[in-house]
Amino acid sequence: MSPPTGSGPRFDAHAAARILAEVRRRRPLVHNIANQVAMETTCDMLLAVGASPAVVVAPEEAAEFARRADALAANTGTLTADRRAALRLAAAAMRAQGKPWVLDPVGIGGSSHRDAAARELLGMAPTVLRANAGEVSLLAGGHRSALHGVDAALSTQEAARDACALARKAGVVVAMTGAADLVADAASGTWLVAGHALMARATGMGCGATALVAAALAVERDARAAALAALAWLAVAGEVAAARCPGPGSFRVALLDVLHALDDEILLDHAKASP
Template identity: 40%
Template sequence: MNSKQKEDEEQRRRWGARTWSTLAAVRSRSPLIQCITNFVSMDLVANTLLSAGASPAMLHSIEELPDFTPNADALCINVGTLSAAWLPAMKFAAELALKAGKPWVLDPVAAGASKFRMMACLELMQLKPTVVRGNGSEIIALSKASTESSMGVDSSHESTDAVEAAKSLAQNSGAIVAVSGAVDIVTDGKQVIGAHNGVAMMQKITATGCSVTALIAAFLAVDQLHALETTASALSIFGIAGEMGMDAAKGPASLRTHLIDSLYGLDEAAVISRVKIASL
């Protein structure tokens, strides 16, 4: 093993140890994660959080927010099935989380699909999300604050196409920006990290992106101070669960089940041996 290989192996082991430590902390502390998410994703998001060891609360009534949101450990806001009736609750919850010093994560689903959706996302961005997680097209659209180049919730861009847009969005907003794709990209505007775990068939299961956004929120709940690394770790963990689930899956439906089972059953040896995170 040459010096470069030794350095790469040492980096992989450090990332493995960090990632396992964060997952173990989620399992130990069972952080309460409030999710204002879309109708399509609620089931998988809740089950992802439960399987990781967190406690999900699918709560969006504006009347309950003053009592509930400040006591949650993190907040996840997903605009997938956005409506004018839900937007005030999303903004109020983000305000409460920010005031309470709790991390919150924005999933700008199909940000460029309509002017209403784009304006909603931009208004939420003003409330200082800790992390923004989307696909390549969503991050490019949000960075440009335009409605160009959109295909609804599907991405017409690879994650690597959105690196510069992600860096710009991170610099302008102060948020960590994550771009999901074949390689998951995470940046603070300067550093760029790639998480290389996952399988292509995960894209055939609706709400996997929504679910990993919620998992990021759970990881931030136990380590907000290292949001860049924590986000990369969450993406890698979800990808590893997909890889392990794929070993027993026959298609998207069975992968969905096995992904959740694999996330629940992850142990230290599997995490350390499978994590593929590196600086880009």
């Protein structure tokens, strides 16, 4: 697939607006087995787009709660043994019901414990894998050096081939985020060129992206369209927020305000603008 060119519209603003309106109308219940580091931010982002978030992480109740939820955001961050069991149970519950779930393999490459959990969950047929370029590359068979801690050590352009290979191999839609985002399935990929560098300086942006994709999937059966819409909401909100903020503290605050105020007009404006 070709690299992003910057010409033409940067994303389908009409689809992004339509799916956002559906989330606001239906308020889907999103079950988060969230990274402890970013639980509040994750829930705040879901509330800002109109979804109804809940964090339920104990193996004793993860499957039962998943059966009541409209979508699941499954994050391997702060992965204790209990958390791993809860992820497995909730994912199985979603699959058994034919409901959508998103896997976020935070921290793979950091330990064999984390790698094994992420690969096991990837084998349980998530609807979407939301990951950075390093995580995608590693899951596609690449080397640990693709990651520096939990951050990608290569660009999404460099990992584009890996994303497509992984989508094919694992039978999932891959939503890979970075300076440019790529949403790929077995057949092809679509670039989304938006966002801002400050997003990499605020904890939890990846976790939030994963949760937003889950919210979009709860109202839109086309997984590629849902993933592209959710990443567009976040990228546009990130651009708008960063334009008025001097640093990552104020950026985090403004991002929530902009997500809350996001509408057709803002999305259409930013679909046309050059980055």
